[in-house]
Amino acid sequence: MALTEVSCNKIFGGLQKVFSHKSKEVGCTMKFGVFVPPQAEENKKLPVIYWLSGLTCSEANFIEKSGAQRYAAIHGVIIVNPDTSPRGLNIPGDSESMDFGVGAGFYINATQSPWKDNYRMFSYVTKELIEIVNLNFPVAEGKQSIMGHSMGGHGALVCALKNPGLYKSVSAFAPISNPLKCSFGIKAFTGYLGPKETGTWSEWDATELVKKYSGPALELLIDQGMEDNFLKNQLLPENLMEACKNVSFPAILKKREGYDHSYYYVASFIGEHIEYHMKNLTK
């Protein structure tokens, strides 16, 4: 589990680093970002927030465009953001579209060939990456939350809902809230999990998972730009909110008038989300 430091830049008094390592779960070299805030110099153990990015992203988009480091430096929290899929494997069909394969791992564990040996982003994020981070950075173990954007917003919800108690809190910017019911999700699940008839799709859909969650109290913080081009056909947050309402699952939907799906939108509210997670991480 040796890490190679790819880059290190000082920002807002902390260090934004990128590491690469050989992943057992996904069977290739993976990169991830780690922002280490200035408070780490005081030999403190710090909480950590994981960020999962959306379709087409690598680890770079969040690091360069979200502006999260400013808030993380104020609050003294480590932020870790993995890549969105395995890379460099050259599996036939892995680079033909923006919504499947490279850059589109959907944070699930595939069951179908030729994807099942590598497209295991769920286990990578919820097990291997946490082990690596706990071993290599000054993390207060167990003090972790998760958030994400679009495909990664849904990924954050699924990671939290399938691992009760693992994360202290979860939030999502413009998540693909009900992949069973939108074309991005149907394409990904068909490829990674097989046809709908396999019956496994609902294990990877947040709107289905809230219905059978059992574990420590958890609240879903959903954030949504109201001028988001994907809102009506792909994101479907109303389906998730309806499911939450039906089973009395605590959920908040923050509607942001005039905002779209971009990192300009994410940058505008990432400070609020970090503050939200810190409240839960310091309880």
Added chain:
Amino acid sequence: MALTEVSCNKIFGGLQKVFSHKSKEVGCTMKFGVFVPPQAEENKKLPVIYWLSGLTCSEANFIEKSGAQRYAAIHGVIIVNPDTSPRGLNIPGDSESMDFGVGAGFYINATQSPWKDNYRMFSYVTKELIEIVNLNFPVAEGKQSIMGHSMGGHGALVCALKNPGLYKSVSAFAPISNPLKCSFGIKAFTGYLGPKETGTWSEWDATELVKKYSGPALELLIDQGMEDNFLKNQLLPENLMEACKNVSFPAILKKREGYDHSYYYVASFIGEHIEYHMKNLTK
């Protein structure tokens, strides 16, 4: 002078727009960014800060990576950032290196063929762009300041020093402070202005220009990361500070320990610079 809106994204309550237009000064279609803060909705006339980017940048880098919109929204200031050179002209030799031609206009007016008809970024920034901005946005005329990074940091200094009174204040992140004395500058000046013997180079070098400045009181705010790889061989801020000292030109050098030349560094201090300019713009 018709403008075409290329993009518009809501961020921090304001609008980050990109426009394209046909430029008379540089003879091609140019793009520039404009952040219009939320205060514009109140029908107020607002101050404006111009940002000049560095080598290899388009208008996109600053917009995506600086995080400036957050501070501009708080202070109620418009931020305008042009591209760094003409584009799409296919002048032989304009795309062979990162430090000459496309992405490397150096904010000067070239005198040598084949550059002199188009590489007129100085006139573009200090005349044409200001006219366009004043005509199309709710600008309090005359309430303008200028700042920039690297090549654009030097560009900001030169624009201010050659136009006494035009800008209320000027600041520069890691400027190429004395282009006469570094390889980036010597290459650019040789290409755009001809050999040193023409005697024109000093008209475009901030360290020379402070020696003969005559006009309203002006202060140079110079910002410099101390782990900047270009510091010793290309940026030479100590030459500028020495020249300022010799002629009692007010200048401040802010040294930032541990910071490099990247937008991670710019993002960390852009808020301070905007605050500095606002103090001068609201005097």
